[in-house]
Amino acid sequence: MRRDAKGGSCWQYCLPLVMFLVFLALFWRGIYSVSAVTEEKEMENIRKAVVQSAVFCYGTEGAYPESLDYMKEHYGLSYNEEKYIVKYDVVAKNLRPHVNVIRILQKDR
Numbered sequence: 001m002r003r004d005a006k007g008g009s010c011w012q013y014c015l016p017l018v019m020f021l022v023f024l025a026l027f028w029r030g031i032y033s034v035s036a037v038t039e040e041k042e043m044e045n046i047r048k049a050v051v052q053s054a055v056f057c058y059g060t061e062g063a064y065p066e067s068l069d070y071m072k073e074h075y076g077l078s079y080n081e082e083k084y085i086v087k088y089d090v091v092a093k094n095l096r097p098h099v100n101v102i103r104i105l106q107k108d109r
Contacts (some may be wrong), residue, residue: 006109016025019039036068041083041101041105043084043101044101046079046086047086047099047100047101048102049077049079050068050071050077050086050088050099050101051096051099053065053071053075053076053077054071054088054096054097055096056075057070057071057074057075058096063093063094064090064093064094064095064096064097065090066090067088067090068086068088073082082103083104083106084101084103084104085101085102085104086099086100086101086102087100087101087102
């Protein structure tokens with residue numbers, strides 16, 4: 001086995017470094033995984049908020065709102081418009097609209 005000038009083997013120094021790098025990689029993978037799950041939950045929460053606002057409007061006014069802007073103005077709906085696009089498709093005034101939330105890809109990601 002090869003020894004350095006002080007009498008220690010290369011493995012005494014390389015093994016801890018390799019283990020540190022493996023743990024660091026696992027840590028970053030875990031952080032990314034939690035971030036992805038959090039983002040999915042956030043998108044689902046936005047979708048639910050839009051649907052709840054629309055249903056509340058229907059119960060109050062007797063018709064589903066025609067646009068997101070109407071719900072923002074009259075029912076306090078808000079979300080991060082720089083991060084998400086909400087597609088709100090009205091079918092009819094007495095049918096619940098279709099709601100879809102899409103994440104906007106950031107250039108710095």
